[in-house]
Each structure stands twice: as structure tokens, then as C-alpha cells.
Amino acid sequence: MDGKTILPRSEVPEEFTWNLSDIFASDDKWNEELEALKAYPERMAAYAGKLGESAKTLLDWFTLSDEITVRVSKFVQYASCRSDQDVGNSFYQGMRSKAFSTAVALNSAGSFEASEIMAIPDETLARFYAEEPKLETYRRSIDKLRRRKAHILSPECEKILAAAGEISESPDRTFSMFHNADMRYPDVTDAKGEVHTLTDGTFVPMLMSADRTLRENAFKAYYKRAGEFRNTYASTLDAQFKQLKFFADARHYNSTLEASLDVTEVPVEVYTNLIDAVHGNLGKMYRYVELRKKILGVDELHMYDVYTPIVADADVEISFEEAKKTALEALAVLGKDYTDVLEEAFSNRWLDVYENTGKRGGAYCTGNGWPHPYVLLNHKDNLDSMFTLVHEMGHAMHTWHSCKYQPVNTAEYVIFVAEVASTCNEILLMRHLLGKTDDRKQRAYLINHFLDQFKGTLYRQTMFAEFELQMGKMAESGEALTADALSAKYLALNKLYFGDTMISDDEIALEWTRIPHFYYNYYVFQYATSFSAAVAIANRILREGESAVKDYKKFLSGGCSKEPVELLRDMGVDMRTPAPVNDALSLFGELIDELSALLG
Template identity: 45%
Template sequence: MNQLLKRSEVPAEHRWNLDDLYPSREAWDREYQDVLSKLHDIKSFEGKLSEPAAIKQCFELEDAISLQMERLYVYANMKHHEDMADSAYMALSDKSKKLSVEVGEAMSFISPEILSLSDEQLQKLVADPELAFYKRTLEEMIRQKQHVLSKAEEALLAQVGNLSQAPSTIFGMLNNADLKFPKVKNEQGEEVELTHGRYIQFLESLNREVRKEAFQAMYATYAKQKNTIAATLAANVTKNMFYAKTRKYPSALEMSLYGDNIDKSVYTNLIDTIHEALPLMHRYMELRRKLLKVDQLHMYDLFAPLVDEYKLEISYDEAKSMVKESLKPLGEAYLDVLQDGFDNRWIDVYENEGKRNGAYSWGAYGTHPYVLLNHKDNLNSMFTLTHEMGHALHSYLSDTNQPYRYAQYTIFLAEVASTLNEALLMEYMLNKSTDPKEKMYLLTYYMDQFRTTVFRQTMFAEFEKIIHEKAEQGESLTPQLLSEVYYGLNKLYYGEEMAVDQDIEMEWARIPHFYNSFYVYKYATGFSAATSFAKQILEEGEPAVERYLGFLKSGGNDYSINILKKAGVDMSSPEPIKQAMSVFKELLDEMEALTK
């Protein structure tokens, strides 16, 4: 099927049902107007936030507005993602973004006004029984105090909100709507248009020429836009530096970690521990080269199947039932919610013309979460399904067990639940497998999860750290510099034996996560925490499951590191990363044994 369906041609059961958020556009408009009117109400608290009663009422209204804003924003942007070329929803998405900035402006007085009180008054508020529910909020405000500016400065920063979204918005439009990739030959020798969705499929081809052509076409397309994309990425780094300097943080990295109350050592620990484990990665590359029977391994060989003629075709329905089966260790209550998601159109399943690429789980408090997929009938898509449903159930359990203010978990925690689901699915499939070919195929898949989620994301994290440091030292982030740094890291991570093709130096240009800075390291820490949880659940059973479900229900009711610690995983030490690396080594040993 070389022609993508139009959105209107996709059967209803394969589309998410956004009516659960708003039954109609009119309902969205009404809520939009309601938020506008509440913005006048919130302003009336300005100058009155020194008494517990006023603070309590103000916080209650702030929650009401934030929740409505979240719903408006999520709906508008999810509608936009159904078909990025649909101008009506492009406009709605813009409208929601602008309102979000207005809301930020209207409420920007709250923190600075409360924080202008003396330390003694602040401590009194924290101890006041009338504000008991907001104790954590107030304590967190006090922690942030040194980085909060005066009322006028905060209002000004809130207005800069629209500008600060520009690099990400420009990159998104360029990457999803304007970049046109050439046609490349598939395995049958037919000319097929290269798309984001098809790229990995080409790289998974058994035919090396198909892989090479797709790889070169992809990066040649980005290379043509390198000046524009470098300027966009540099603008994003400049934005981060602006906020860090304005808010008096030592660096952009420390600013990004401060929100989660995470020490810089967690970030550097990750990079250092992975550097120590690079010989394992190089060993895996050498094994890959042997299995592919090539003189030298190239970058376009990284996704090539290592098992001849073994293709696991898994339909969407089969994927759902295997996911459910593999998650049985998490208990009945978890499985019931999962089934609810499958049955009641939480999921947007297949690629269609103009649809946003990739996959995510998103939603708004008070309504169930949603999942966007671009499903293909393969193993990777089944893992994407369990991954995104892991996020969705984490949100569902947090939302149903925490009040709105404390339900939102941090991004630091976000990748744990999704990756744990993947670990359980892999464990289930490896245990069930009796065919050595299938086992090899699964082991390769799992090894590649480690490669892409732990090693590659750590490499991305190191790239971000380096380019921010260079910019902070006054260097210009030219396309040449970005490519040089990126190419050097690929050589370090993949090893001397590997032919690190020059084309890969442009890969930085296609990574959307670089516009959500210092985010990717959380994939690697999350994967390590999940590997640790999975080990505990499979070895201990019930007590570990209880701790884990407790973690899922915690939302953001404490700092991320503490929430994980309570559930049995200490991310402030390199231990969980070392544990993940020991699992990687076991898998590598098993693979090497199978090939002897």
C-alpha cells in the first residue's frame, strides 16, 4: 500500500475519539470563552496574597483555569496532529498556544507576590492548617525563590513565551510539512517516496543497497537545509541561555534539572557510566558485523535484520493480545484499565496523509489519556503500543489517585512505566520462544533497544551538553561545528572498527527532541530504572508489584528521585545504570553463545 489514506478514509475504530474531551467545536469555543472570563477573576487577587484565605481561593482558581487550559490545548493540538496540513486545526492549535501564553501572563504574579513575603511569613503559611493541601506547593515555591524575578520581570518573561516557542515550531513545520524526501527503490525495485514513517522500514531491509540509498537520501535532504536547521537549533540554545541567565542559574543544563530537583551528578553519572560500558557496545557492533557477513559495518547496517528470512508479522489485534498477556505480572486491576483503552478508542492507530509522525501518549486530567501511533504490522510497532500504553496507564493511575495539582508526574519519571512494559513484553516473548531463529531475532531487538534507548540517547545527551557549553563559552553553533561534534561522538560510541559514514554527521538536524532540551537523558535513566523494576517484579512478585503500582499512583506528589526511592530504585547512584548494563552484557553473552 504505497498510497496513504486521507484522514476521512480511516475507519472510526482505528481513530481516537476526541469527543470524550469535547463533543463539538462549539463546546471548545465555550470553554475558551470561559477561560478568558476567569482571567479577569484571577487578576482580582493581585496585591492580596498575604493572607491564607486569599491564597487558598487564588490557588483553587489557578487550578480550575490550568485544567481548562490543559484540555483546550491538548484537544486543539491533537486535532492538528490528525492532519498537519488541515488549516482549520492549524489555526486552532495556534489559538490554544496563544491562550496558553495569556494564561501564563495572567497568573505570573502569583509566585513572585507570595515570594515577596518575608521568610518568617512564608514559614507561617507552610504551617497554616488552612493551606495544608498546598504545603508542597509552598515548599516548592520557597525552593525556587532564588530563581523567581520581580513581578514586572515575570510578566515580561511570560510575554516572551510566544517567541520562545518559535525554534520548536519552525523546526516542526520544516520537518513535518515542508521537507520533501526523494523517491528511493524498495526491495522490489519500485520507486517509493521516502517518508519519516518509511525510513526505518528501508533501514530494516535485507537488501544492503536499499538501506544505503535510503540512508544517503535522508541525510542529503537534511544537508540541503543545514544552514536553516543549524540556525533554528542555535536559536533554541540561545533561548535556553537567555532563560538560565535571566533566572540566575549557573548553566542551561542546571536550569533544566532544577525543576525536577535533580543534581547535575545524575546527568554526568549517566554519561560516565555509559562511557565505561562502551567496550560492550563495540563488542555488540563486532557481533553485528559477523552476523551480517560484511567486511565492515556501516551506519546504515544498524537496523538490518541479523536473522535471515525471519520476519515477525504481527497484526494490530495480535499485538494487543500479546501485550495484555505479557503484562499479567502487574495484576488484574492494571489489565482492566488496559482493556478499557483498547475497547474505547483511546488509540489513533495507523498512519494517514498529513498525520504527525512518531508516537506519543497525551491527554488532560479528568478524561482518559490518548495514544497516537503510526502502526505497522511488525515487532517494533507492538513494542511501541506497549510503550505508549505504559505512559497512558501511568497517567490514568496518577490522575485517578491524585488531585489535579499533584497528579502530573515529571518527565524524569515518564519513561519508567513505558519501558517497564517493554521489558515485560520482551521477557514474555523470550520465555515463550522455542525457535533459535526467533530467539536470536528477539535478542537482537532487545539489544537494539539498549543501543537506541540507553547508548544513543546518552550520546544525544552528551551532544546537547557539549553544544550548550560551547555556546555558553561564546562559540558560534555553525552547521560545521554541530556536524563535527556529532560525528566525533558517533566515532566514540560505535568504536574504531565501525565505518562511521560521513553522512551521519547530519543526524543532529532531524532530532526533534533537541528542541526540548536536556530531555533525552531521561530515556536512558528511565530505561535503567525500568530494567531494575522489571528484575524486582519478576524475582519478588507481589511485594515488588505493590511498590511499583504505588509508584504509578504517586503522580508528582513528591520529588522524582524520592518517588523512585520509595518504590525501590535509587537513581541518585550509578547502580541502576550499572544494573542495566549487566543485563545488556547477559544478552550479549547469550547472543554470542547462539552464534557459535
């Protein structure tokens, strides 16, 4: 099988599918777990009003919470993976719905935890630590809760908010079902008149084609179809930001941004400073756009010209087997213990590799390391897909290390550091590939790909982050997120970030309709901050070797044992300053100069 053939799920060879039996041997076993989990709310209720009674009671509560966390994580992961492998399968959609309902019910049953722990006097808590040393394992979790005291409500209100959690998932679920399962696109033709199947999964690969006719036709057909449902897309985003505002207001935050970032202990200034730093470096982006226009030799550079490689004839087909082999070579610098786990993942089917009919688009790694993480791909046998592979395996290795070396309550790393390991892997792969060739054309091709990473991660994701910030402010001021308003704001940002050399085609105003991360609560800015941090970390690993690798594995194993900015500072990267962003974009400028020299 290759990345060109799109089969029904039932016809995909088993070796290219993930082995979910590592979680549950069958759907029947999952249903047995569903019944078993129903006993927990009563057990949890027995602790209500008692968490401050004694050190033993508090420890017993945390022990029970750990048990529930692991079981629910596995329970939800199985259902989510099953539903994502074919979002049109109503049976597994029902399973996913039951999983999230169960998780919300358990969360609601334990909603008294925060307010009760808040109410324990400092001197009483100090005595608890002295009486029961095992509580030290939970000091970090307790401190995180008590830090947010001003935003924790009464037990009754917390229960209501917990119960509303399922409703808050509705915009994302609606978008996913509509965009992945229901949307259909017309076939498109290339310069030779050959017909191509346009899907959400084939859209970007078509934009990477050397055939400009195919690129333009795919671009216009995709957004024409999206435009027919622009109001539906806008309605789901409006609901998304309304629910964010509801929870932010309920918890007495000044903004939806502050509410979202506070959960992960990230200062708001990190977000706004990123946007300011990128604005200060837009001149480099404009230079890149001008170079792309010059090398492609076009009179006008359009948005459908953004993805195609500048040195198109240096592109090669890369099978999944070759991608795995190259990934292992590139990441060998991280040690045999690291690559041994990668080989285990490849051999034991932690990955779901190719696109099939109805499969969720894009790629991701599940955040659960019990028994191990899983990775969803839509592999296309090209360089971009090889980078996606190492990216998602970076997530998998981060999850694996954190769950292996941290106690349950600090095993889950926060989203601010979630993209560091994945992006570090990509940079190590790029440096590995550049180190293997002196061929000017191949080097130019690879450098262009590296530049595209900067463009797609640092610039594009910051543009997305700025768009999210604007949507949040619209919702907070009572302004509806209509299709017209969203399109106008998005087009203006596109023009700002790409500059006058780029033709910001009218269709690009609708790009917001296809971005699933807008339903992830101010997530995307972390791609940009993580990329900046990853550049610094990868450079240190390649420069210092073993000592840097040792520190890096401490970072991978850190979970949420420290504030995320502190975990990165231990690696020598201070994201509270603009230095990492400015340094990364200085490299971007140097790469533009090298590519310009290589291509004359």
C-alpha cells in the same frame, strides 16, 4: 487497514482514530471554551498583591489555579491532537496557535504567584497551615516554589518572562512544521528495482529491511535531502539554545542544563554521571557492533546496517489486533485493574493508530489525564511497533494513575520519571516473549531486539544527551550553532559511541537534523536513566510479584508528590548513584554473550 497504506486523513477508518469528542464534542464547543477562558485573567488579577493576606485568600487562589489547570490542559490537548493528526491542515494549525497563545496569556496573568508566595514569611505560612488545613494539599507545591527562591524574579519581570513563553515555543513549532509538513523525500528503489515511498515515517522501517540496497538507498536519499536544508535545521537549533540561554541567564542559573533540570528537581550530577557511566561501558557497545558485523557477514558495517534485525528471517508481521492481545498478556503481571484500563483505552479509541498523509511522525502519549490520556502512533505491523504500543501505553497508564489518585497540583509527574513506566512495559513484554519460546532462532531474534533497546536507549540517548550538552555549552560561550559545527561534533560523537568497527558514514553527521527531542530542553537523557531504572523495577516485579506490583502502583500514582529521585528510591532504585546504569549495562553484556552462543 494495515501499516503499509498511507491514506489522506479523511479516508482513515474511524476505529483507527482517536475519539477527541471525549474532550470537546465539536470544534464549536472548543471555540466556546476559548471564549470562556478569556474571563480568567480578570479573575486572576483580583488576587495580585493579596496572596499573603490570609490563609483563605491563598487557598482560594490555589483552588482557582486547579480549575484553570484542568480546563487549559483539555483545551490545549484537543487543539494539539487535532493539529498533529494532519500538520498540513491550516485550520487546526491556527487552532493550536490560539490554544498556546491562550495558555501563555493565562500563565502571564498568574505570573505574580511565585514572587508573592516567596515573600510570605515562614511564620506567617506556618500560621496559614494551622488556620486552613486544606492548604496542606498545596504544601508540596509551595515548598517547590520557595526552594527556587534565588531564581524567581520580581512580579514585573516574571510577567515579561511569562509573556516570552510563546516566543520560546517558536523553534519547536518551526522544526515541526518544516520537518513534518513541508519536507518531501525522493522515492527509493530496492535490490529488485521496486520503488518505495520515502517519508520520515517510513525511513526507519526501511532501515530495518533485510534488503541492504533499500537500506543504503533510503539512508543516502534521506540525508541528501536533509543536507539541502542543513542551514535551516541549524538555524532552528541555534534559536532553541539561544532561548534556553536567555531564560537561564534571566533566572541566574549557571547553565542551560542546570536551569532545565532544576525545574524538575534533578541534580546536574545525575546527567553528567550518566555520560561518565556510559563512557565506562563503551567496550560492551563495541562488542555488540563487532558481533553485528560478524553475524551480518559484511566486509564493512555501515550506519544503515544498524537497525536491521540480525536474524531477519525470524521477523513476523504483527497486526495491530495481535499487538494489543500480546500487550494485555505481557502486562497481566501488573494485575487485572491495570489491564482493565488498557482494554478501556483500546475499546474507546484513546489511540490514533496508523500513519496518514501529513500526520506528525513518531509516537507519543499526551500528558493530560483529564478526561484521559491520548496516544499517537504510526503503527507498522511489526515487532518494533508492538513495543512502541506498550511503551506509549505505559505513559498512558502512568498519567491515568497520577491524575486519578493525586490532587491537581501534584498530578503531573516530571520528565525525569516520565520514561520509567513506558520502558518497564517494554521490558515486561520482552521477558514475556522470551518466556514463550525455546526456539534458538526466535530467541536470538528477540535477544537482538532487546540488545537494540539497550543500544537505542542507553547508548544512543546518552549520545544525544552529550550532544545536547555540547550545544548548550556552545550557546553559553557565544558560539553559533552552524550546520558545519553541529555536523562535526555529531560525527565525532558517533565515532566515539560506535567505535572503529562501524563505518561512520559522512551522512550520519546530519542525523541531528531529524531529532525532535533536541527541542525538548534536555529531555533525552531521561530515556537512558529511565531505562536503567525500568530494568531494575521489571526485575523486581517478576521476582517478587504482588509486593513489588503494589509498590509500583504507588509509584505510578505518585505524580510529583515527592522529588523524582525519591519516588524511584521508594521502588528500590537510587539514581543518584551509577549502580542502576552499571547493572543494566552488565545485563547488556550478558545478552551479548547469550546471542553469540545462540548464533555460534
